[in-house]
Amino acid sequence: xxxxxxxxxxxxxxxxxxxxxxxxxxxxxxxxxxxxxxxxxxxxxxxxxxxxxxxxxxxxxxxxxxxxxxxxxxxxxxxxxxxxxxxxxxxxxxxxxxxxxxxxxxxxxxxxxxxxxxxxxxxxxxxxxxxxxxxxxxxxxxxxxxxxxxxxxxxxxxxxxxxxxxxxxxxxxxxxxxxxxxxxxxxxxxxxxxxxxxxxxxxxxxxxxxxxxxxxxxxxxxxxxxxxxxxxxxxxxxxxxxxxxxxxxxxxxxxxxxxxxxxxxxxxxxxxxxxxxxxxxxxxxxxxxxxxxxxxxxxxxxxxxxxxxxxxxxxxxxxxxxxxxxxxxxxxxxxxxxxxxxxxxxxxxxxxxxxxxxxxxxxxxxxxxx
Ligand code: CA
Numbered sequence: 001x002x003x004x005x006x007x008x009x010x011x012x013x014x015x016x017x018x019x020x021x022x023x024x025x026x027x028x029x030x031x032x033x034x035x036x037x038x039x040x041x042x043x044x045x046x047x048x049x050x051x052x053x054x055x056x057x058x059x060x061x062x063x064x065x066x067x068x069x070x071x072x073x074x075x076x077x078x079x080x081x082x083x084x085x086x087x088x089x090x091x092x093x094x095x096x097x098x099x100x101x102x103x104x105x106x107x108x109x110x111x112x113x114x115x116x117x118x119x120x121x122x123x124x125x126x127x128x129x130x131x132x133x134x135x136x137x138x139x140x141x142x143x144x145x146x147x148x149x150x151x152x153x154x155x156x157x158x159x160x161x162x163x164x165x166x167x168x169x170x171x172x173x174x175x176x177x178x179x180x181x182x183x184x185x186x187x188x189x190x191x192x193x194x195x196x197x198x199x200x201x202x203x204x205x206x207x208x209x210x211x212x213x214x215x216x217x218x219x220x221x222x223x224x225x226x227x228x229x230x231x232x233x234x235x236x237x238x239x240x241x242x243x244x245x246x247x248x249x250x251x252x253x254x255x256x257x258x259x260x261x262x263x264x265x266x267x268x269x270x271x272x273x274x275x276x277x278x279x280x281x282x283x284x285x286x287x288x289x290x291x292x293x294x295x296x297x298x299x300x301x302x303x304x305x306x307x308x309x310x311x312x313x314x315x316x317x318x319x320x321x322x323x324x325x326x327x328x329x330x331x332x333x334x335x336x337x338x339x340x341x342x343x344x345x346x347x348x349x350x351x352x353x354x355x356x357x358x359x360x361x362x363x364x365x366x367x368x369x370x
């Protein structure tokens with residue numbers, strides 16, 4: 001295991017007079033003037049998002065802000081956008097090595113290290129927002145996630161969700177499976193592998209290059225996030241058809257990462273504040289995406305004449321069939337992966353039986369005509 005260069009960045013609140021003694025138990029220090037002050041712990045939070053990136057980067061800022069406030073300033077977290085302290089994809093390693101005490105990203109970025117990691121973000125035809133939260137918090141998911149990250153000295157927390165994403169922007173209409181054949185599409189991860197097996201060509205392109213690739217015709221289609229982020233990126237200027245649903249990302253969870261040693265060094269109340277702040281940030285991000293996606297969709301359709309299209313049934317059925325194989329294979333690489341898959345599938349089966357007759361049936365009832 002890598003040597004941890006964890007440094008607890010502990011300072012005292014700025015005050016007159018020199019420091020004389022601090023009590024670990026009470027976290028209080030008194031200076032030579034006899035004034036009692038609280039110890040201030042300073043953490044760095046590295047993120048996989050550009051600074052203040054819509055929804056996700058803003059979610060990291062929100063999380064840091066509420067930790068600072070909930071702790072009365074005792075735990076101060078400073079957010080660094082991707083590339084400010086470390087590149088986006090070194091976020092996990094930076095937290096593991098203690099370069100930063102905290103991180104904000106999505107577990108599917110760490111698939112190369114841990115093949116089963118995407119289950120804790122989203123997998124094609126996986127869980128919706130409420131379903132993944134049920135699995136994580138009440139269905140054994142959290143325990144498996146902690147077990148997965150434990151060898152790296154990292155503790156994960158759920159810290160947001162984009163909701164179901166969009167299938168993406170297409171320069172041509174999709175009428176049947178034949179239109180998927182040869183389709184060059186920017187779609188990363190397991191979704192990309194599903195597209196490949198359906199006859200398409202997944203292309204890996206970082207977010208910053210998606211617009212140009214679509215506009216110049218280097219790709220025929222591209223997925224990004226949903227109306228809020230896609231409007232901000234101007235993707236409607238590069239492609240005409242906006243397809244749904246986001247079968248490949250049905251409820252994408254954001255994560256907060258905490259260096260385990262830094263976490264263990266916190267008193268119990270600050271540990272609870274970190275955990276509950278992550279959960280509050282998770283709720284806030286979902287609400288943010290719901291409100292902004294809905295407002296942005298209206299702008300896209302009414303002001304920019306975007307053509308909304310639903311993927312044809314035969315395409316969705318085929319993609320679902322292939323997704324099952326791809327997702328199953330991805331988890332078969334080791335014993336823990338197999339346990340994660342088993343827990344995920346068993347929860348999915350149970351929760352679907354309930355959701356069919358609750359939310360699903362309710363939404364269906366709204367489509368009935370007199
Ligand atoms: Ca996406």
